[in-house]
Amino acid sequence: MNRRILLLGGTTEALRLARRLGAEAIYSLAGLGRVPDDLACRVRVGGFGGADGLAAFIANEGIELLLDLTHPYAAQISQNAARAAEIADVPCWALRRPGWQAGPQDDWREFEDWDDLIRLLAPFSRPFFTSGREPLAHLHEIPEHQHWTVRCLQVEPAPTRAEVIGARGPFSLESERELFARIACDVLVSKNSGSHSTEPKLQVARELGLPVLLLRRPALPVVDREFAEMGTLWEALQQRL
Ligand code: NAP
Numbered sequence: 001m002n003r004r005i006l007l008l009g010g011t012t013e014a015l016r017l018a019r020r021l022g023a024e025a026i027y028s029l030a031g032l033g034r035v036p037d038d039l040a041c042r043v044r045v046g047g048f049g050g051a052d053g054l055a056a057f058i059a060n061e062g063i064e065l066l067l068d069l070t071h072p073y074a075a076q077i078s079q080n081a082a083r084a085a086e087i088a089d090v091p092c093w094a095l096r097r098p099g100w101q102a103g104p105q106d107d108w109r110e111f112e113d114w115d116d117l118i119r120l121l122a123p124f125s126r127p128f129f130t131s132g133r134e135p136l137a138h139l140h141e142i143p144e145h146q147h148w149t150v151r152c153l154q155v156e157p158a159p160t161r162a163e164v165i166g167a168r169g170p171f172s173l174e175s176e177r178e179l180f181a182r183i184a185c186d187v188l189v190s191k192n193s194g195s196h197s198t199e200p201k202l203q204v205a206r207e208l209g210l211p212v213l214l215l216r217r218p219a220l221p222v223v224d225r226e227f228a229e230m231g232t233l234w235e236a237l238q239q240r241l
Pocket residue numbers: 008009010011028029030032045046047048049050051053054069070071073074075076077078080132191
């Protein structure tokens with residue numbers, strides 16, 4: 001591959017693609033998770049300073065194609081990517097992973113924001129949060145009748161009526177079944193990431209007849225080309241490069 005690519009990452013798919021790119025490509029991470037040190041391509045870590053900063057980086061590095069493979073809930077960087085590509089006049093391609101779809105046995109409800117979620121959680125006593133770090137900022141506000149389990153990337157000390165689990169996917173069906181049984185949750189809270197690696201929890205919720213509260217997906221910008229899955233993106237890349 002000899003075209004100069006800037007790959008915006010932070011997802012399993014992005015890392016998988018980064019592993020296939022050569023030294024002329026740049027793989028960019030925000031810096032919240034693990035930084036791989038075994039890639040052939042260049043890895044950079046940290047923000048660019050908004051759309052203008054990203055556009056300047058693209059111009060300075062002679063980038064010819066911007067790939068947005070960030071998480072579907074990372075709306076800011078996706079907005080910046082679309083805008084920066086316009087400013088720098090390079091194409092922007094994005095992986096827009098479809099959300100999970102509820103089946104006939106599922107009881108899924110969407111929430112807008114934290115206040116909305118707290119209102120929906122009121123009838124439950126043991127929510128299991130798998131929606132990121134936001135619940136950690138509210139551990140001092142746990143209602144009297146509730147115990148919270150929060151799973152996020154890093155473990156943190158928790159007050160009495162909470163448990164914080166530090167773990168990163170993929171999660172197997174078996175391990176999710178065991179976890180749900182141990183924490184005895186009565187409702188699951190999640191983003192609708194559409195990722196295969198975190199999907200087994202939905203199967204377990206279905207088996208146990210538990211409701212699932214899903215954060216509404218943010219709107220993402222339209223870009224030059226959008227791909228629903230990696231196979232077609234990879235094929236298009238090979239044709240272009
Ligand atoms: P965000 O709100 O969309 O972005 C916040 C800022 O972080 C951006 O404005 C940008 O800073 C910087 N940034 C984000 N992704 C970057 C990247 N790949 N390379 C360089 N800078 C980046 O993003 P977020 O929701 O905080 O997520 C941060 C990262 O974690 C993303 O890369 C995303 O793919 C990954 N991630 C997010 C989630 C989630 O649920 N949000 C889940 C799993 C993984 P500047 O404006 O300074 O450039």
